[in-house]
Amino acid sequence: MLSYTDLKKGVMFVWNNKPYEVVEANFSRMQQRKAVVQAKIRDVTTGKLLETNFQASDQFEEAEIEKRPLNFLYTHRGDYVFADPASRKDRFVLKESVIGQNKLWLKPDNQVIALFYKGQILTLTLPVKIDLKVIEAPPGVVGDRAQGGYKSISVETGAIVQSPLFINQGDIVRVNTETGEYVERVQKG
Numbered sequence: 001m002l003s004y005t006d007l008k009k010g011v012m013f014v015w016n017n018k019p020y021e022v023v024e025a026n027f028s029r030m031q032q033r034k035a036v037v038q039a040k041i042r043d044v045t046t047g048k049l050l051e052t053n054f055q056a057s058d059q060f061e062e063a064e065i066e067k068r069p070l071n072f073l074y075t076h077r078g079d080y081v082f083a084d085p086a087s088r089k090d091r092f093v094l095k096e097s098v099i100g101q102n103k104l105w106l107k108p109d110n111q112v113i114a115l116f117y118k119g120q121i122l123t124l125t126l127p128v129k130i131d132l133k134v135i136e137a138p139p140g141v142v143g144d145r146a147q148g149g150y151k152s153i154s155v156e157t158g159a160i161v162q163s164p165l166f167i168n169q170g171d172i173v174r175v176n177t178e179t180g181e182y183v184e185r186v187q188k189g
Contacts, residue, residue, distance in 0.1 A: 002059070149164070
């Protein structure tokens with residue numbers, strides 16, 4: 001059992017029969033009042049943030065959340081199919097609503113980290129940077145290059161990324177999956 005003083009950043013606990021992760025926690029003691037922990041917590045199943053206070057009398061069960069690597073195989077009609085890297089027969093199907101914005105960065109044979117709670121997949125964590133092939137890129141405009149310019153390119157997963165003018169179709173670029181921003185050109189096409 002966890003007490004309210006054990007709630008630190010990154011701790012996973014069960015509250016109201018749901019798993020939560022502590023995003024921020026501050027211990028506060030006002031004059032002649034009981035000490036409280038002011039916490040910003042994230043519902044792991046929905047991703048919603050919540051701000052709340054916990055008292056000394058509050059007790060929490062530690063959430064048994066398991067992290068496992070999975071390989072993305074393919075998508076078919078809104079279903080995303082993943083497999084265990086050790087055994088490709090062990091497959092998991094997730095709906096597009098569970099995947100969320102991560103669908104923009106999934107390509108076959110990408111490895112992701114899945115969070116499991118009581119045998120169910122809660123969320124997926126992608127690598128921070130991934131390499132993607134540029135499928136469509138308008139030509140860079142020759143002219144005044146005193147200031148850097150940007151153009152919209154389309155990558156193999158269907159995402160649209162803002163990149164420098166020198167990126168062309170066929171190049172392989174590195175993209176930050178958290179922000180969706182261009183990082184660097186890995187290989188010239």
